[in-house]
Amino acid sequence: MVAYWYCPRCGFREDFDKAYYWKCPRCGSPLKIVFEGRYEVSKEKGLARYKTLLPLTPLKYIGEGSTPLVKSVENGVEVWFKLEYLNPSGSFKDRGTSLALTYARKMGFKTVVDDSSGNTAISISLYSHIYGLKPIMFIPRTAPEGKKRMLRFLGAELYESVDRGAASRDVVDFVEKNPGVFYVAHTWSYFYILGAATIAYEVFEEAGVPDYVIAPIGSGGLILGLAQGFKTLLEQALTTKMPKIIGVQGYSVQPVSIALKGIETPGEASDLADGIMVPNPPRLTEIVDAIRESQGDVYLVGNSEIRSACNKLVEEGFLVEPTSAAPYAVLEKLKQKIQGKTVLIPLTGSGLKIIH
Amino acid sequence: MVAYWYCPRCGFREDFDKAYYWKCPRCGSPLKIVFEGRYEVSKEKGLARYKTLLPLTPLKYIGEGSTPLVKSVENGVEVWFKLEYLNPSGSFKDRGTSLALTYARKMGFKTVVDDSSGNTAISISLYSHIYGLKPIMFIPRTAPEGKKRMLRFLGAELYESVDRGAASRDVVDFVEKNPGVFYVAHTWSYFYILGAATIAYEVFEEAGVPDYVIAPIGSGGLILGLAQGFKTLLEQALTTKMPKIIGVQGYSVQPVSIALKGIETPGEASDLADGIMVPNPPRLTEIVDAIRESQGDVYLVGNSEIRSACNKLVEEGFLVEPTSAAPYAVLEKLKQKIQGKTVLIPLTGSGLKIIH
Numbered sequence A, B: 001m002v003a004y005w006y007c008p009r010c011g012f013r014e015d016f017d018k019a020y021y022w023k024c025p026r027c028g029s030p031l032k033i034v035f036e037g038r039y040e041v042s043k044e045k046g047l048a049r050y051k052t053l054l055p056l057t058p059l060k061y062i063g064e065g066s067t068p069l070v071k072s073v074e075n076g077v078e079v080w081f082k083l084e085y086l087n088p089s090g091s092f093k094d095r096g097t098s099l100a101l102t103y104a105r106k107m108g109f110k111t112v113v114d115d116s117s118g119n120t121a122i123s124i125s126l127y128s129h130i131y132g133l134k135p136i137m138f139i140p141r142t143a144p145e146g147k148k149r150m151l152r153f154l155g156a157e158l159y160e161s162v163d164r165g166a167a168s169r170d171v172v173d174f175v176e177k178n179p180g181v182f183y184v185a186h187t188w189s190y191f192y193i194l195g196a197a198t199i200a201y202e203v204f205e206e207a208g209v210p211d212y213v214i215a216p217i218g219s220g221g222l223i224l225g226l227a228q229g230f231k232t233l234l235e236q237a238l239t240t241k242m243p244k245i246i247g248v249q250g251y252s253v254q255p256v257s258i259a260l261k262g263i264e265t266p267g268e269a270s271d272l273a274d275g276i277m278v279p280n281p282p283r284l285t286e287i288v289d290a291i292r293e294s295q296g297d298v299y300l301v302g303n304s305e306i307r308s309a310c311n312k313l314v315e316e317g318f319l320v321e322p323t324s325a326a327p328y329a330v331l332e333k334l335k336q337k338i339q340g341k342t343v344l345i346p347l348t349g350s351g352l353k354i355i356h
Helices: A046-053 A093-106 A119-130 A145-153 A164-177 A190-207 A221-235 A255-261 A284-293 A303-315 A322-334 B046-053 B093-106 B119-130 B145-153 B164-177 B190-207 B221-235 B255-261 B284-293 B303-315 B322-334
Strands: A003-006 A013-015 A032-035 A069-074 A077-083 A111-115 A134-140 A157-161 A212-216 A244-250 A297-301 A342-347 B003-006 B013-015 B032-035 B069-074 B077-083 B111-115 B134-140 B157-161 B212-216 B244-250 B297-301 B342-347
Touching: A032 A190, A046 A093, A046 A190, A069 A190, A077 A190, A093 A119, A093 A190, A111 A119, A111 A164, A119 A134, A119 A145, A119 B303, A134 A145, A134 A164, A145 A157, A157 A164, A190 A221, A190 A342, A212 A221, A212 A322, A221 A244, A221 A284, A221 A342, A244 A255, A244 A284, A244 A322, A255 A284, A255 A297, A297 A303, A297 A322, A303 A322, A303 B119, A322 A342, B032 B190, B046 B093, B046 B190, B069 B190, B077 B190, B093 B119, B093 B190, B111 B119, B111 B164, B119 B134, B119 B145, B134 B145, B134 B164, B145 B157, B157 B164, B190 B221, B212 B221, B212 B322, B221 B244, B221 B284, B221 B342, B244 B255, B244 B284, B244 B322, B255 B284, B255 B297, B297 B303, B297 B322, B303 B322, B322 B342
Parallel strands: A077 A342, A111 A134, A134 A157, A212 A244, A212 A342, A244 A297, B077 B342, B111 B134, B134 B157, B212 B244, B212 B342, B244 B297
Antiparallel strands: A003 A013, A003 A032, A069 A077, B003 B013, B003 B032, B069 B077
């Protein structure tokens, strides 16, 4: 497959197989990977099932993808829960990681670096083993001891920065000084968007296109991938329907909401949903465009709504982390408006990681 | 479907739909559920896929079953890893639990009781929600605080006994005083055997019958279910092959090994594999018979082998708890003998629960 890196902002373009860029080397914007592909379903497992819509096929399979879809009618709304927390490391990030690290391996890298102490860090550390890579994680010194132990158990080398912001700066310094390492840069990475698009393909194959998608927005990889996945199906005339994309943020950190509405909306703290506390998503404009184009919206939630949604999900048998429950809290607000509609809610991260 | 409770020891027999017995009310032996069924694959999800081989179909589906099968050639042996730790509560127990609690619900029970602080307790507590049941768990006072928190988060009422043995006695006292509660009695339960048999059906449907199965033995539900599942396929002439069943115990607690070999085998402590430390499995004779009939064997492992196997599994991308790694430690010992053979290893429990 012919694929290339492409910067929509400045027009930079380079062969995908030639060199790796975590951002545009000319203007510093997030890059896309552009390629041609037709939707086809192969007999292979994992993301390889949709390899004709990917610029590269994962070299290994350890159980990622093909997650269960559970349908449930709730207050007149047909909810399709996609159990992404049953991926190998307990989150949907495994999809993007399997693509990013396959690429790193193919390009001859030996070391992968990222700034995360959450689901992405666990995912990258696990997948590093199967791709023969050494993981280095920049994390805030204040990250919970349990998470540090988990990452060390998974073989990650930890560099502790003063706080989350410092971790993001320190990792860039490190990468500049060590040009031979693969900086995953998951908040920038197009691999995580491509990975999330495979969720849309699986849902389409099994159940069709929903009327709505409600998903959390951290760096936006999930929502951009879902939007792109369903858009690809529409463009290829496999459906005539595009779901409305409803993004979910917390009141504490709401950059997409501000960008969309032009104003900050006050509300309760939302730090329970730590997975979506990303103050400056590199792809902010893209996220806003994708939501607008789908005629969607952004909703905000606070801790009490998140806690209540998390408990309700457990009552339905879904053991997820609080961040994953945020979209379910939004369903509660939306249900009167969307009676009789179908709604896809990806449940992103496992509760087994955090409840101890 | 006509099904009945049956005691192979004393011949007791009673309609399955009439009353519940956790053991034979006449002689106190473990019971079977006997019914006729032909192997057929339905389009339904979860265990309902094989509902013609079950005496009842789960009323709800929250993602159990259809777990990934990952093939890997290791030192000349083709290993089929069945990722049972990607079940909803992080272990294969969810299969049996979905059957047991469906039955409890259908029979009108309101409360379920069990003596477990491990995977079964988590599984029962999670599934209790979806079946509208109240879970009560008898656990040793010494169980880790993290497990107690997890069970409380899942809504379980905890009764703390002096130690594991006391928990098993206290639960029986409680059940005798409260005849209206459903005592799961997972170490006795035939539901967990039927649940584990569906692993064999899934493996058969996807890959055929392996030459060997290597699986941990705690109370024996897993190994009895696998043996019975493959035997059913053989009896129904869907295959001419029966795998050799290799059971795995730890040196510290080795009742099946002693029963099979007639002598205790000394070796290193094995308390890392806490999930298989069951000193008196109620179905001991059945387990020994199933292994003998398949021309299988029992192997013992110690902590250093378990630790090393657990680390090797993580290197292959399988994030499991130590108990789950015990069969992989046995593969290491067996590999010279079984060159060119296929070996099914169910990976039973998630590492996300324990590494913090």
